[in-house]
Amino acid sequence: MADHSRRYDVAALKEALAQDPRTAELGIGVRIDGNELFLEGAVTTEHHRLLIEAVCQETVPGVRIHDDIVIDDDTAASRRERLS
Amino acid sequence: MTRIAAVGDIHLGVDDVGLCRRSLSPVVEEADLLLLAGDLTRIGTTEEAAVVAKEVGGLGVPTVAVLGNHDHHSNHAPEVTEILVEAGIQVLEGAGTVVDANGGSVGVAGVKGFGGGFIGKCATAFGEAETKAFIRTTERAADSLREALLDLDTDVRVALTHYSPVSDTLRGEPKEIYPFLGSWLLAKAIDEGGADVAFHGHAHYGSERGTTAGGVRVRNVARPVIDAPYKVYDLSLLPTRAPEAAYVV
Numbered sequence: 001m002a003d004h005s006r007r008y009d010v011a012a013l014k015e016a017l018a019q020d021p022r023t024a025e026l027g028i029g030v031r032i033d034g035n036e037l038f039l040e041g042a043v044t045t046e047h048h049r050l051l052i053e054a055v056c057q058e059t060v061p062g063v064r065i066h067d068d069i070v071i072d073d074d075t076a077a078s079r080r081e082r083l084s
Numbered sequence: 085m086t087r088i089a090a091v092g093d094i095h096l097g098v099d100d101v102g103l104c105r106r107s108l109s110p111v112v113e114e115a116d117l118l119l120l121a122g123d124l125t126r127i128g129t130t131e132e133a134a135v136v137a138k139e140v141g142g143l144g145v146p147t148v149a150v151l152g153n154h155d156h157h158s159n160h161a162p163e164v165t166e167i168l169v170e171a172g173i174q175v176l177e178g179a180g181t182v183v184d185a186n187g188g189s190v191g192v193a194g195v196k197g198f199g200g201g202f203i204g205k206c207a208t209a210f211g212e213a214e215t216k217a218f219i220r221t222t223e224r225a226a227d228s229l230r231e232a233l234l235d236l237d238t239d240v241r242v243a244l245t246h247y248s249p250v251s252d253t254l255r256g257e258p259k260e261i262y263p264f265l266g267s268w269l270l271a272k273a274i275d276e277g278g279a280d281v282a283f284h285g286h287a288h289y290g291s292e293r294g295t296t297a298g299g300v301r302v303r304n305v306a307r308p309v310i311d312a313p314y315k316v317y318d319l320s321l322l323p324t325r326a327p328e329a330a331y332v333v
Contacts, residue, residue, distance in 0.1 A: 079312045
């Protein structure tokens with residue numbers, strides 16, 4: 001597959017991640033280099049991260065996924081700032 | 085001192101029961117009110133709204149929210165709002181509310197807002213009907229925010245939006261999408277309405293801090309930006325800024 005068509009794959013994948021109700025993600029970073037798919041961003045749960053991978057496999061079958069998506073740390077303490 | 089906790093973009097889905105209740109619970113000890121800056125759900129269904137109500141309702145502090153674009157996706161924003169309100173969460177859309185906080189009064193004016201971009205790099209209500217409708221939507225949101233702020237007679241005035249009023253807090257996002265992340269018209273309303281501080285969400289990969297042209301502090305409290313269940317802002321109960329002269333009648 002020529003490289004230029006991968007750009008359309010990125011567009012199709014971004015659209016699928018936004019429109020698929022399992023993901024509804026507008027902010028996941030997507031890059032495809034040959035047969036390698038790179039993902040980055042942050043989501044709330046591991047389950048959601050896996051759903052994103054599933055949508056990727058369905059939309060761009062056969063790619064190898066490199067998933068750098070991080071899970072929000074829900075055990076983190078709250079933070080403070082003083083505004084005066 | 086008024087302690088305002090804020091977070092946006094918690095994006096709860098139907099499978100997320102129990103996800104954030106425990107991490108939000110300390111807010112009752114740490115803050116006088118909790119602000120939710122929109123995108124509380126993934127796709128804005130009533131089922132997801134019920135999860136939000138269960139996770140965020142009844143935390144023991146006054147809780148004030150605006151909806152975000154995700155909360156509108158299923159075209160059930162009125163029903164989503166109703167479910168949140170039943171759970172004790174105030175949902176503002178071009179309106180204000182007053183909270184008694186630690187001996188002072190805090191007024192919150194909220195609106196979802198919309199896009200359009202920022203000064204010098206923004207859309208104008210010109211040409212096709214669709215373009216005009218896009219910008220008119222933002223103009224109406226900004227106008228309602230300004231009016232809601234001006235109606236507040238409180239010690240502190242807070243503006244709460246989902247979309248960003250400034251580009252400062254978008255640093256980190258691709259510049260090409262800034263027009264879909266906010267509008268300068270919201271900042272103008274914040275300045276003219278005499279807000280003391282403004283909170284927004286929406287820009288997950290943006291930055292936390294910014295200011296309007298009028299010097300009002302703006303904070304992007306999107307969950308991925310603050311990297312915490314919520315952030316608490318300690319505000320001195322300073323006299324509320326006078327609205328800009330052009331809007332004093």
